[in-house]
Amino acid sequence: MTAAIIDGKAIAEKVREEVRQAVARMQEDHGYTPGLATVLVGENPASATYVRSKRKTCEELGIRSIGHELPADATQQQVEKLVADLSANPNVNGILVQLPLPKHLDEEAVLNTVSIEKDVDGFHPVNIGRLAMKGRDPLFIPCTPYGCIVLLEESGITMRGADAVVVGRSNIVGLPVAMLLQKRDATVTICHSRTRDLADRIRQADIVIAAIGQTEMITGDMIKPGAAVIDVGINQKSDPTAKRGYRLVGDVEFESAKEVAGAITPVPGGVGPMTIAMLMKNTLRAAEIALAKKTH
Numbered sequence: 001m002t003a004a005i006i007d008g009k010a011i012a013e014k015v016r017e018e019v020r021q022a023v024a025r026m027q028e029d030h031g032y033t034p035g036l037a038t039v040l041v042g043e044n045p046a047s048a049t050y051v052r053s054k055r056k057t058c059e060e061l062g063i064r065s066i067g068h069e070l071p072a073d074a075t076q077q078q079v080e081k082l083v084a085d086l087s088a089n090p091n092v093n094g095i096l097v098q099l100p101l102p103k104h105l106d107e108e109a110v111l112n113t114v115s116i117e118k119d120v121d122g123f124h125p126v127n128i129g130r131l132a133m134k135g136r137d138p139l140f141i142p143c144t145p146y147g148c149i150v151l152l153e154e155s156g157i158t159m160r161g162a163d164a165v166v167v168g169r170s171n172i173v174g175l176p177v178a179m180l181l182q183k184r185d186a187t188v189t190i191c192h193s194r195t196r197d198l199a200d201r202i203r204q205a206d207i208v209i210a211a212i213g214q215t216e217m218i219t220g221d222m223i224k225p226g227a228a229v230i231d232v233g234i235n236q237k238s239d240p241t242a243k244r245g246y247r248l249v250g251d252v253e254f255e256s257a258k259e260v261a262g263a264i265t266p267v268p269g270g271v272g273p274m275t276i277a278m279l280m281k282n283t284l285r286a287a288e289i290a291l292a293k294k295t296h
Contacts, residue, residue: 003261012273019280023062034287035064036094037086042072047098087115093286094120120282145177147274157228159184168211210251220256229264
């Protein structure tokens with residue numbers, strides 16, 4: 001049995017097309033264009049690449065992109081003032097502070113400065129708190145976890161009653177995705193580097209979300225036959241045959257896992273495209289909230 005490959009590019013394109021059409025309708029009906037501000041501090045090449053691709057996607061979907069770049073030695077006060085100004089600016093619907101910030105900055109204090117109605121990354125403590133609570137919904141869901149859930153939904157994978165194992169407990173992916181699975185009535189186990197008998201725990205799972213940042217750590221023999229595997233990891237693996245001397249692989253050893261799993265995301269081309277698509281969806285939602293306030 002070879003797993004069905006979950007095509008993140010195709011599913012992300014479907015989400016983007018829905019956003020593109022909704023933005024066009026908003027412009028036509030209300031003369032209103034959503035705006036996303038990005039804040040990049042310092043010269044981290046990976047961060048700069050992410051910000052560029054987010055801005056390019058904005059342009060493709062008709063969303064205004066407002067870029068702000070600060071030097072790596074920017075002070076806490078400078079960064080917080082910029083974010084506070086963007087929070088107060090009515091032409092900005094979403095604010096994206098590209099993480100990680102330089103070490104000398106207090107990340108939490110900066111994120112707390114983002115207005116909750118513009119928190120399109122979904123990292124405001126109130127949004128995360130609402131995500132964790134039963135019967136409450138956050139204004140915005142963090143983009144990568146949101147993307148993982150949409151991949152499962154679009155692939156027809158049942159979450160209600162399923163045993164799900166999330167490998168990794170980061171604030172950005174592991175914890176929020178576990179909460180989202182729980183909201184969809186899955187029984188969730190969060191595993192991490194200190195978990196005993198990790199392979200046995202993974203082997204019980206109908207759904208595996210791999211987000212631990214360890215190259216190809218999860219192998220085919222750890223996976224329950226027919227399980228759905230969502231691989232969030234992006235790791236560089238040296239490969240002399242590749243042009244750059246390395247290739248991108250996930251936290252799951254794809255070749256062995258695809259022979260056992262029922263459905264699996266590739267790396268690249270799985271979760272990656274979904275993150276930016278869900279960011280655009282959140283930006284549209286922020287614009288809808290702002291517009292509803294304007295028209296009432």
